[in-house]
Amino acid sequence: MPPPPPAxxxxxxxxxxxxxxxxxxxxxxxxxxxxxxxxxxxxDGGTNLQTQPGGIGRLNDGVVPRRTRxxxxxxxxxxxxxxxxxxxxxxxGPIGSTGAVTTANVVFTPGLLDAWVTVKDxxxxxxxxxxxxxxxxxxxxxNSARYLEFVERSYLFDFSQPTAFNNGRxxxxxTFRTWADDRxxxxxxxxxxxxxxxxxxxxxGDYAVTGRVAALPxxxxxxxxxxxxxxxxxxxxxANDQVRVRIRNAARGSPGPLLNLIADSGALAADSxxxxxxxxxxxxxxxxxxAEYTANIIDGARPLASDGARxxxxxxxAYVETMVFLKGESRTWNPKxxxxxxxxxxxxxxxxxxxxxxxxxxxxxxxxxxxxxxxxGGRLNxxxxxxxxxxxxxxxxxxxxxxxxxxxxxNPNANxxxxxxxxxxxxxx
Numbered sequence: 001m002p003p004p005p006p007a008x009x010x011x012x013x014x015x016x017x018x019x020x021x022x023x024x025x026x027x028x029x030x031x032x033x034x035x036x037x038x039x040x041x042x043x044d045g046g047t048n049l050q051t052q053p054g055g056i057g058r059l060n061d062g063v064v065p066r067r068t069r070x071x072x073x074x075x076x077x078x079x080x081x082x083x084x085x086x087x088x089x090x091x092x093g094p095i096g097s098t099g100a101v102t103t104a105n106v107v108f109t110p111g112l113l114d115a116w117v118t119v120k121d122x123x124x125x126x127x128x129x130x131x132x133x134x135x136x137x138x139x140x141x142x143n144s145a146r147y148l149e150f151v152e153r154s155y156l157f158d159f160s161q162p163t164a165f166n167n168g169r170x171x172x173x174x175t176f177r178t179w180a181d182d183r184x185x186x187x188x189x190x191x192x193x194x195x196x197x198x199x200x201x202x203x204x205g206d207y208a209v210t211g212r213v214a215a216l217p218x219x220x221x222x223x224x225x226x227x228x229x230x231x232x233x234x235x236x237x238x239a240n241d242q243v244r245v246r247i248r249n250a251a252r253g254s255p256g257p258l259l260n261l262i263a264d265s266g267a268l269a270a271d272s273x274x275x276x277x278x279x280x281x282x283x284x285x286x287x288x289x290x291a292e293y294t295a296n297i298i299d300g301a302r303p304l305a306s307d308g309a310r311x312x313x314x315x316x317x318a319y320v321e322t323m324v325f326l327k328g329e330s331r332t333w334n335p336k337x338x339x340x341x342x343x344x345x346x347x348x349x350x351x352x353x354x355x356x357x358x359x360x361x362x363x364x365x366x367x368x369x370x371x372x373x374x375x376x377g378g379r380l381n382x383x384x385x386x387x388x389x390x391x392x393x394x395x396x397x398x399x400x401x402x403x404x405x406x407x408x409x410x411n412p413n414a415n416x417x418x419x420x421x422x423x424x425x426x427x428x429x
Contacts, residue, residue, distance in 0.1 A: 017342060017393045018429045020074075030074040030301075033429055035146055037067040041253025041422040049416035054408045056260045059418070062253030063088045066424070067145060069113070079121050085114035087167075089255070113169055124175020129189075132169045136176065136187035136212035137232045139279040140292060140319070141168060142339050146428040149288075150386050151251065151400045154366040155318035158247040160275055160294045167196050170208070181208075182335035185214040195239040214279075214338040224330040227282045230338060234275040243270040243298050245315060247368055247375065250384055250402040251420035262406050262418065263370045263378035265315070271300030281340075282405075283333070284388040286325035293318040301375070311373040321364035329358045329390075348392040362386040371409050379407040398424040 011028070021397075022029040031343040043059035050058050066380045071085040088110050134142055138160050141152050161168060174189025213228030247263040248256075281290040296315040302308050325422030331339035332341045347355025364384040370377025382404035389397045402420040 025078075025080040025390065026075075028074070028076055031072070032418060033071050033073070034427075035042060035067050035069040035071075036065065036425075036427045037145075038425045039064055039066040039151065039251075039253060039422055041251040041420060043249075043253075044419040046416040048413045049406065049418070052411055052414040054405070054411040054414040056262050056414075056418075059260060060254065060258075064252070064254055071114070079119060081118040081120060082107055082115055083114050083116055083118075085112075087113050111167065113167060116268070122175075125175040125245045128173065128175050130173045132171045133174065134168060135170050135172070135188075135191060135210040135234065136174060136189060137210050137234050137275065138277050138292060138294065139228075139230065139281060139290070142337065144339070146426075147340060147342055148398075149321070149323050149360070149362055149388065150364060150384055151398050151422050151424050154292075154317075154321070155247050155250075155368040155380055155382065156292055156294055156317045156319050156366065159245060159296060159315070159368050159370075160277065160318035170194060173207075174210075176337070178335060180239065182221065183216045185212070185335065187212045187337040193236050193239045195242075206237055206239045208234055208236040212338075216333075216335060218282075219333070219335065221332065224285050225283060226333050228278045228280060228333070228338065232275075232277040232279070236273040236275070238270045238273050241269060242270075242304060243268045243273050243294060243301065247370070247380065249418060249420060250366070250382060250404065251400065251422035253422065262404065263368060263380050265307060265313075265370050265375055265377040267304040267420070268298060268301045268313075268375070269304050269310075270298050271310075273298050283331050286328060286330055288323045288331045289321070291318070291320040301373075303375070308374070311375075313372045313375055315368075315370050315372060315377070317368040319366040323360055323362040323386075326359040327356075329360070342393055343388075343390055343396075344393050345390045351392075357392065358388075358390040360386075360388040360390070362388065376409045378409060381405045394427060394429050396426045398426060 011023055014020050018031055018033050020029055020031045020141045045059050049055055051119045068089040069087050073412045075081050083414040114132060116129050118127050118129040120127050122128050141157055170191040171187050172191030176187035178185050182319045191208045193206045193208045212232040216228055218225055244267045245265040246261050248259045249262050252259055275294060277294045279292045294317050298313040300310045301313045302310045328346055334341050345358035347353055347356060349357035366382040368380045371379055382402055384402045387399045400422050404418045408414045
Protein backbone atom coordinates (compact mmCIF):
# COMPACT_ATOMS: atom_id res chain seq x y z
CA MET A 1 0.00 0.00 0.00
CA PRO A 2 1.23 3.56 -0.71
CA PRO A 3 2.32 5.55 2.32
CA PRO A 4 -0.30 7.87 3.81
CA PRO A 5 -0.14 11.49 2.73
CA PRO A 6 1.81 13.80 5.03
CA ALA A 7 -0.09 15.55 7.77
CA UNK A 8 -1.08 19.16 6.98
CA UNK A 9 1.59 21.63 8.03
CA UNK A 10 0.72 23.74 11.04
CA UNK A 11 0.71 27.51 10.65
CA UNK A 12 2.05 30.09 13.04
CA UNK A 13 1.24 33.80 13.16
CA UNK A 14 4.16 36.23 12.97
CA UNK A 15 4.31 40.03 12.82
CA UNK A 16 6.60 41.48 10.15
CA UNK A 17 5.17 44.98 9.73
CA UNK A 18 1.96 43.10 8.94
CA UNK A 19 0.36 39.91 10.22
CA UNK A 20 1.57 36.80 8.36
CA UNK A 21 0.57 33.18 8.62
CA UNK A 22 3.40 30.80 7.74
CA UNK A 23 4.59 27.26 8.18
CA UNK A 24 7.75 26.69 10.16
CA UNK A 25 9.69 25.91 6.99
CA UNK A 26 8.15 29.03 5.33
CA UNK A 27 7.10 27.00 2.30
CA UNK A 28 3.60 28.47 2.74
CA UNK A 29 2.93 32.06 3.78
CA UNK A 30 -0.14 34.29 3.61
CA UNK A 31 -0.69 37.96 4.35
CA UNK A 32 -3.78 40.15 4.01
CA UNK A 33 -2.74 43.81 4.02
CA UNK A 34 -4.13 47.24 3.38
CA UNK A 35 -3.14 50.80 2.50
CA UNK A 36 -4.82 54.09 3.44
CA UNK A 37 -3.49 57.42 2.22
CA UNK A 38 -5.77 60.25 3.31
CA UNK A 39 -4.83 63.62 1.79
CA UNK A 40 -5.82 67.27 2.18
CA UNK A 41 -4.55 69.80 -0.37
CA UNK A 42 -4.66 73.59 -0.80
CA UNK A 43 -3.73 75.50 -3.95
CA ASP A 44 -2.95 78.99 -5.17
CA GLY A 45 -2.41 80.11 -8.77
CA GLY A 46 -2.96 83.16 -10.95
CA THR A 47 -6.36 83.82 -12.49
CA ASN A 48 -4.98 83.82 -16.04
CA LEU A 49 -3.25 80.49 -15.44
CA GLN A 50 -6.61 78.98 -14.55
CA THR A 51 -8.97 80.72 -16.97
CA GLN A 52 -7.08 81.74 -20.11
CA PRO A 53 -7.19 79.55 -23.25
CA GLY A 54 -4.53 76.93 -22.75
CA GLY A 55 -4.86 77.27 -18.97
CA ILE A 56 -5.19 74.45 -16.47
CA GLY A 57 -8.73 75.06 -15.25
CA ARG A 58 -9.86 76.09 -11.81
CA LEU A 59 -7.74 74.99 -8.86
CA ASN A 60 -9.87 73.59 -6.04
CA ASP A 61 -8.80 72.73 -2.52
CA GLY A 62 -9.85 69.25 -1.53
CA VAL A 63 -9.78 66.29 0.83
CA VAL A 64 -9.62 62.80 -0.64
CA PRO A 65 -8.70 59.19 0.18
CA ARG A 66 -5.78 59.14 -2.28
CA ARG A 67 -5.31 55.38 -1.90
CA THR A 68 -7.56 52.84 -0.21
CA ARG A 69 -6.28 49.38 -1.03
CA UNK A 70 -6.50 45.82 0.14
CA UNK A 71 -4.04 43.20 -1.02
CA UNK A 72 -3.32 39.50 -0.64
CA UNK A 73 0.19 38.15 -0.93
CA UNK A 74 2.16 35.08 0.01
CA UNK A 75 3.96 31.99 -1.18
CA UNK A 76 2.94 28.39 -1.85
CA UNK A 77 4.91 25.19 -2.22
CA UNK A 78 8.16 27.12 -1.69
CA UNK A 79 8.63 28.09 -5.33
CA UNK A 80 5.54 30.23 -6.04
CA UNK A 81 4.73 33.78 -4.93
CA UNK A 82 1.46 35.60 -5.55
CA UNK A 83 0.12 39.14 -5.18
CA UNK A 84 -3.44 40.46 -5.67
CA UNK A 85 -3.94 44.20 -5.11
CA UNK A 86 -7.24 46.11 -5.38
CA UNK A 87 -7.88 49.85 -5.26
CA UNK A 88 -11.15 51.08 -3.72
CA UNK A 89 -10.68 54.83 -4.30
CA UNK A 90 -10.61 54.79 -8.09
CA UNK A 91 -12.43 57.49 -10.02
CA UNK A 92 -13.24 56.40 -13.55
CA GLY A 93 -13.93 59.06 -16.14
CA PRO A 94 -12.17 61.67 -18.30
CA ILE A 95 -8.74 62.30 -16.78
CA GLY A 96 -8.00 65.92 -15.93
CA SER A 97 -10.31 68.91 -15.58
CA THR A 98 -10.43 71.55 -18.28
CA GLY A 99 -12.61 74.06 -16.47
CA ALA A 100 -14.80 74.09 -13.38
CA VAL A 101 -14.51 70.83 -11.47
CA THR A 102 -17.56 68.61 -11.89
CA THR A 103 -18.49 65.17 -10.63
CA ALA A 104 -20.38 64.35 -13.81
CA ASN A 105 -19.28 61.15 -15.52
CA VAL A 106 -17.14 60.09 -12.54
CA VAL A 107 -17.78 56.61 -11.19
CA PHE A 108 -16.04 55.13 -8.16
CA THR A 109 -15.42 51.41 -8.32
CA PRO A 110 -12.80 48.92 -7.14
CA GLY A 111 -9.99 48.59 -9.66
CA LEU A 112 -7.42 45.91 -10.29
CA LEU A 113 -3.80 46.92 -9.79
CA ASP A 114 -1.40 44.00 -9.33
CA ALA A 115 -2.48 40.43 -10.04
CA TRP A 116 0.45 38.12 -10.65
CA VAL A 117 2.15 34.82 -9.84
CA THR A 118 5.94 34.48 -9.70
CA VAL A 119 7.70 31.16 -10.22
CA LYS A 120 11.00 31.24 -8.31
CA ASP A 121 14.26 29.33 -8.72
CA UNK A 122 13.84 28.81 -12.45
CA UNK A 123 17.20 27.71 -13.94
CA UNK A 124 19.08 30.67 -15.50
CA UNK A 125 15.99 32.94 -15.52
CA UNK A 126 15.74 33.16 -11.72
CA UNK A 127 12.14 34.40 -11.38
CA UNK A 128 9.33 34.34 -13.96
CA UNK A 129 6.30 36.57 -13.28
CA UNK A 130 2.98 36.27 -15.14
CA UNK A 131 0.00 38.62 -14.78
CA UNK A 132 -0.79 42.29 -14.26
CA UNK A 133 2.39 43.92 -12.93
CA UNK A 134 4.61 46.97 -12.89
CA UNK A 135 6.92 47.00 -15.86
CA UNK A 136 10.63 47.02 -15.00
CA UNK A 137 11.13 50.72 -15.65
CA UNK A 138 12.18 53.59 -13.31
CA UNK A 139 13.31 53.29 -9.71
CA UNK A 140 10.72 55.84 -8.58
CA UNK A 141 7.88 53.82 -10.12
CA UNK A 142 9.12 50.45 -8.86
CA ASN A 143 9.51 51.71 -5.29
CA SER A 144 6.29 50.88 -3.44
CA ALA A 145 3.75 53.67 -2.93
CA ARG A 146 3.74 52.54 0.71
CA TYR A 147 7.29 53.87 1.09
CA LEU A 148 7.05 57.18 -0.79
CA GLU A 149 9.44 59.89 0.41
CA PHE A 150 7.15 62.60 -1.02
CA VAL A 151 3.35 62.66 -1.09
CA GLU A 152 3.47 62.25 -4.88
CA ARG A 153 6.14 60.98 -7.20
CA SER A 154 7.88 63.48 -9.49
CA TYR A 155 6.64 64.59 -12.93
CA LEU A 156 8.67 61.72 -14.30
CA PHE A 157 6.08 59.21 -13.07
CA ASP A 158 3.27 60.54 -15.29
CA PHE A 159 5.76 61.40 -18.02
CA SER A 160 7.07 57.82 -18.22
CA GLN A 161 3.77 55.97 -18.11
CA PRO A 162 3.50 53.73 -21.16
CA THR A 163 -0.11 54.84 -21.67
CA ALA A 164 -2.04 57.67 -20.08
CA PHE A 165 -4.68 55.57 -18.36
CA ASN A 166 -3.39 52.17 -17.19
CA ASN A 167 -2.69 52.83 -13.47
CA GLY A 168 0.96 51.96 -13.95
CA ARG A 169 0.42 48.20 -14.35
CA UNK A 170 0.44 46.14 -17.52
CA UNK A 171 -0.47 42.50 -18.26
CA UNK A 172 2.48 40.44 -19.39
CA UNK A 173 5.29 38.04 -18.56
CA UNK A 174 8.69 39.04 -17.20
CA THR A 175 11.82 37.49 -15.78
CA PHE A 176 14.22 38.96 -13.24
CA ARG A 177 17.18 37.86 -11.15
CA THR A 178 20.45 38.96 -9.54
CA TRP A 179 24.05 38.03 -10.35
CA ALA A 180 27.48 38.41 -8.71
CA ASP A 181 26.27 38.03 -5.10
CA ASP A 182 23.31 40.37 -5.67
CA ARG A 183 25.51 43.19 -7.01
CA UNK A 184 23.92 43.06 -10.47
CA UNK A 185 20.17 43.01 -11.23
CA UNK A 186 18.58 42.28 -14.61
CA UNK A 187 14.96 42.12 -15.74
CA UNK A 188 13.08 41.97 -19.02
CA UNK A 189 9.43 41.46 -19.93
CA UNK A 190 6.94 41.35 -22.78
CA UNK A 191 3.58 43.07 -22.22
CA UNK A 192 0.25 43.92 -23.81
CA UNK A 193 0.27 47.73 -24.10
CA UNK A 194 -3.12 48.54 -22.58
CA UNK A 195 -4.76 51.93 -22.13
CA UNK A 196 -7.34 51.20 -19.44
CA UNK A 197 -7.08 50.87 -15.63
CA UNK A 198 -8.29 47.25 -15.42
CA UNK A 199 -5.58 45.35 -17.32
CA UNK A 200 -7.89 44.72 -20.26
CA UNK A 201 -6.24 44.73 -23.66
CA UNK A 202 -7.71 43.99 -27.08
CA UNK A 203 -6.43 44.87 -30.51
CA UNK A 204 -3.92 43.84 -33.12
CA GLY A 205 -0.34 44.41 -32.02
CA ASP A 206 -0.11 46.88 -29.11
CA TYR A 207 2.82 45.00 -27.54
CA ALA A 208 5.84 46.21 -25.60
CA VAL A 209 9.24 44.96 -24.47
CA THR A 210 10.69 46.55 -21.32
CA GLY A 211 14.00 45.81 -19.61
CA ARG A 212 16.11 47.09 -16.71
CA VAL A 213 19.72 46.64 -15.60
CA ALA A 214 21.06 47.86 -12.25
CA ALA A 215 24.31 47.53 -10.35
CA LEU A 216 25.65 48.22 -6.85
CA PRO A 217 29.23 49.53 -7.12
CA UNK A 218 29.05 50.17 -3.35
CA UNK A 219 26.94 48.07 -1.00
CA UNK A 220 27.88 48.13 2.70
CA UNK A 221 24.60 47.68 4.61
CA UNK A 222 26.29 47.44 8.00
CA UNK A 223 27.98 50.79 7.38
CA UNK A 224 24.73 52.23 5.97
CA UNK A 225 26.35 53.00 2.63
CA UNK A 226 25.33 52.14 -0.91
CA UNK A 227 25.50 53.44 -4.45
CA UNK A 228 23.06 52.21 -7.09
CA UNK A 229 23.18 52.90 -10.83
CA UNK A 230 20.85 51.60 -13.48
CA UNK A 231 19.08 52.05 -16.76
CA UNK A 232 15.95 50.84 -18.52
CA UNK A 233 14.28 50.83 -21.91
CA UNK A 234 10.77 50.24 -23.21
CA UNK A 235 10.02 49.65 -26.91
CA UNK A 236 6.30 50.01 -27.56
CA UNK A 237 3.69 49.59 -30.25
CA UNK A 238 1.19 52.27 -29.16
CA ALA A 239 -2.21 51.11 -27.92
CA ASN A 240 -4.75 51.81 -30.65
CA ASP A 241 -1.90 53.60 -32.53
CA GLN A 242 -2.21 56.52 -30.11
CA VAL A 243 0.03 58.11 -27.48
CA ARG A 244 -0.82 60.77 -24.94
CA VAL A 245 1.59 62.22 -22.38
CA ARG A 246 -0.10 64.18 -19.60
CA ILE A 247 1.16 65.36 -16.22
CA ARG A 248 -0.84 66.15 -13.11
CA ASN A 249 0.07 68.52 -10.28
CA ALA A 250 2.28 67.27 -7.45
CA ALA A 251 -0.56 67.71 -4.93
CA ARG A 252 -3.82 65.88 -5.63
CA GLY A 253 -6.77 66.81 -3.48
CA SER A 254 -9.44 65.20 -5.67
CA PRO A 255 -10.03 61.93 -7.54
CA GLY A 256 -8.09 61.32 -10.74
CA PRO A 257 -10.78 62.39 -13.24
CA LEU A 258 -11.08 65.80 -11.53
CA LEU A 259 -7.37 66.63 -11.40
CA ASN A 260 -5.91 69.57 -13.29
CA LEU A 261 -3.55 68.69 -16.11
CA ILE A 262 -0.58 71.05 -15.99
CA ALA A 263 1.10 69.68 -19.13
CA ASP A 264 -0.49 67.68 -21.94
CA SER A 265 0.68 66.59 -25.38
CA GLY A 266 -2.88 65.88 -26.41
CA ALA A 267 -3.84 62.65 -28.15
CA LEU A 268 -1.31 61.83 -30.86
CA ALA A 269 -1.48 59.34 -33.68
CA ALA A 270 1.87 57.52 -33.53
CA ASP A 271 3.80 54.72 -35.20
CA SER A 272 5.90 53.78 -32.17
CA UNK A 273 6.97 54.95 -28.72
CA UNK A 274 10.33 54.31 -27.04
CA UNK A 275 11.30 55.18 -23.46
CA UNK A 276 14.88 55.33 -22.17
CA UNK A 277 15.74 55.83 -18.50
CA UNK A 278 18.86 56.43 -16.39
CA UNK A 279 18.69 56.20 -12.58
CA UNK A 280 20.98 56.46 -9.59
CA UNK A 281 20.65 56.52 -5.82
CA UNK A 282 23.15 56.76 -2.98
CA UNK A 283 22.85 56.36 0.78
CA UNK A 284 25.41 57.59 3.31
CA UNK A 285 24.11 57.14 6.84
CA UNK A 286 21.02 59.37 7.25
CA UNK A 287 21.43 60.96 3.80
CA UNK A 288 19.85 59.74 0.54
CA UNK A 289 20.29 61.21 -2.93
CA UNK A 290 18.27 59.95 -5.87
CA ALA A 291 17.95 61.08 -9.50
CA GLU A 292 16.50 59.93 -12.81
CA TYR A 293 16.27 61.05 -16.42
CA THR A 294 13.86 59.73 -19.07
CA ALA A 295 13.55 60.41 -22.79
CA ASN A 296 10.10 59.75 -24.27
CA ILE A 297 10.50 59.30 -28.04
CA ILE A 298 7.40 59.18 -30.26
CA ASP A 299 7.90 58.32 -33.91
CA GLY A 300 5.50 59.31 -36.68
CA ALA A 301 3.40 61.56 -34.45
CA ARG A 302 0.72 64.08 -35.31
CA PRO A 303 -2.30 65.47 -33.42
CA LEU A 304 -5.12 62.96 -33.64
CA ALA A 305 -7.59 65.46 -35.09
CA SER A 306 -5.10 66.71 -37.69
CA ASP A 307 -4.29 65.53 -41.22
CA GLY A 308 -0.91 67.27 -41.12
CA ALA A 309 2.52 65.78 -41.67
CA ARG A 310 3.86 63.30 -39.15
CA UNK A 311 6.88 64.17 -37.02
CA UNK A 312 9.33 62.42 -34.71
CA UNK A 313 9.12 63.89 -31.20
CA UNK A 314 11.48 63.74 -28.23
CA UNK A 315 10.16 64.77 -24.81
CA UNK A 316 12.39 64.93 -21.71
CA UNK A 317 11.86 64.56 -17.97
CA ALA A 318 14.10 64.41 -14.89
CA TYR A 319 14.26 64.86 -11.13
CA VAL A 320 16.89 65.14 -8.40
CA GLU A 321 16.00 64.71 -4.74
CA THR A 322 17.74 64.48 -1.40
CA MET A 323 16.48 63.35 2.00
CA VAL A 324 18.03 63.29 5.47
CA PHE A 325 16.85 61.69 8.72
CA LEU A 326 17.22 63.84 11.83
CA LYS A 327 17.46 61.07 14.44
CA GLY A 328 19.89 58.56 12.97
CA GLU A 329 17.73 56.35 10.74
CA SER A 330 18.88 55.31 7.27
CA ARG A 331 17.16 54.03 4.15
CA THR A 332 17.84 50.39 3.31
CA TRP A 333 17.98 48.54 0.00
CA ASN A 334 16.46 45.37 -1.42
CA PRO A 335 19.04 44.03 -3.91
CA LYS A 336 16.64 41.28 -5.08
CA UNK A 337 14.46 43.89 -6.84
CA UNK A 338 16.85 46.91 -6.86
CA UNK A 339 14.42 49.07 -4.86
CA UNK A 340 14.23 50.73 -1.44
CA UNK A 341 12.72 49.09 1.65
CA UNK A 342 10.37 50.34 4.35
CA UNK A 343 11.65 52.95 6.82
CA UNK A 344 12.00 51.60 10.38
CA UNK A 345 12.19 54.28 13.14
CA UNK A 346 14.76 53.71 15.86
CA UNK A 347 12.06 54.46 18.48
CA UNK A 348 8.35 54.50 17.74
CA UNK A 349 6.03 57.32 18.74
CA UNK A 350 4.37 56.70 22.14
CA UNK A 351 6.42 53.55 22.63
CA UNK A 352 6.86 54.07 26.37
CA UNK A 353 10.54 55.03 26.13
CA UNK A 354 10.00 58.64 25.18
CA UNK A 355 10.18 57.86 21.47
CA UNK A 356 8.91 60.43 19.00
CA UNK A 357 9.30 58.35 15.86
CA UNK A 358 11.57 59.30 12.96
CA UNK A 359 11.78 62.66 11.22
CA UNK A 360 12.98 63.15 7.66
CA UNK A 361 13.28 66.36 5.65
CA UNK A 362 13.37 66.23 1.87
CA UNK A 363 13.82 68.47 -1.17
CA UNK A 364 13.24 67.74 -4.86
CA UNK A 365 13.58 69.48 -8.21
CA UNK A 366 11.46 68.07 -11.01
CA UNK A 367 11.36 68.93 -14.72
CA UNK A 368 9.34 67.89 -17.75
CA UNK A 369 9.29 69.18 -21.32
CA UNK A 370 6.39 68.17 -23.56
CA UNK A 371 7.18 70.70 -26.27
CA UNK A 372 8.82 69.58 -29.51
CA UNK A 373 8.09 70.28 -33.16
CA UNK A 374 4.48 71.29 -33.66
CA UNK A 375 3.41 69.83 -30.28
CA UNK A 376 3.32 72.47 -27.55
CA GLY A 377 2.48 70.41 -24.50
CA GLY A 378 4.25 72.75 -22.08
CA ARG A 379 7.33 72.87 -19.87
CA LEU A 380 7.36 72.38 -16.11
CA ASN A 381 9.92 73.36 -13.49
CA UNK A 382 8.93 72.32 -9.97
CA UNK A 383 10.39 72.26 -6.48
CA UNK A 384 9.04 70.33 -3.51
CA UNK A 385 9.94 70.61 0.18
CA UNK A 386 8.81 67.81 2.47
CA UNK A 387 8.71 66.70 6.07
CA UNK A 388 7.99 63.05 6.91
CA UNK A 389 7.10 62.05 10.46
CA UNK A 390 7.24 58.26 10.84
CA UNK A 391 5.19 57.29 13.89
CA UNK A 392 6.19 53.63 13.53
CA UNK A 393 6.99 51.30 10.58
CA UNK A 394 3.31 51.27 9.53
CA UNK A 395 2.13 54.87 10.04
CA UNK A 396 3.39 58.31 9.12
CA UNK A 397 2.36 61.90 8.50
CA UNK A 398 3.68 63.73 5.45
CA UNK A 399 3.73 67.46 4.72
CA UNK A 400 4.70 68.86 1.29
CA UNK A 401 4.95 72.35 -0.11
CA UNK A 402 5.25 72.39 -3.90
CA UNK A 403 5.76 75.20 -6.37
CA UNK A 404 5.69 74.77 -10.13
CA UNK A 405 6.26 77.21 -12.97
CA UNK A 406 4.33 76.21 -16.09
CA UNK A 407 5.30 77.53 -19.51
CA UNK A 408 2.37 76.66 -21.76
CA UNK A 409 4.25 78.04 -24.80
CA UNK A 410 1.23 78.79 -27.05
CA ASN A 411 -0.50 81.47 -24.97
CA PRO A 412 1.90 83.47 -22.75
CA ASN A 413 -1.05 84.74 -20.73
CA ALA A 414 -1.69 81.18 -19.52
CA ASN A 415 1.82 80.81 -18.08
CA UNK A 416 2.37 81.08 -14.35
CA UNK A 417 3.13 79.45 -11.03
CA UNK A 418 1.12 76.97 -9.00
CA UNK A 419 1.65 76.79 -5.25
CA UNK A 420 0.39 73.74 -3.36
CA UNK A 421 0.42 72.48 0.20
CA UNK A 422 -0.65 68.92 0.94
CA UNK A 423 -0.72 66.71 4.03
CA UNK A 424 -1.12 62.94 4.23
CA UNK A 425 -1.97 60.45 6.93
CA UNK A 426 -0.54 57.15 5.73
CA UNK A 427 -1.25 53.68 7.10
CA UNK A 428 -0.22 50.32 5.70
CA UNK A 429 -0.07 46.93 7.32
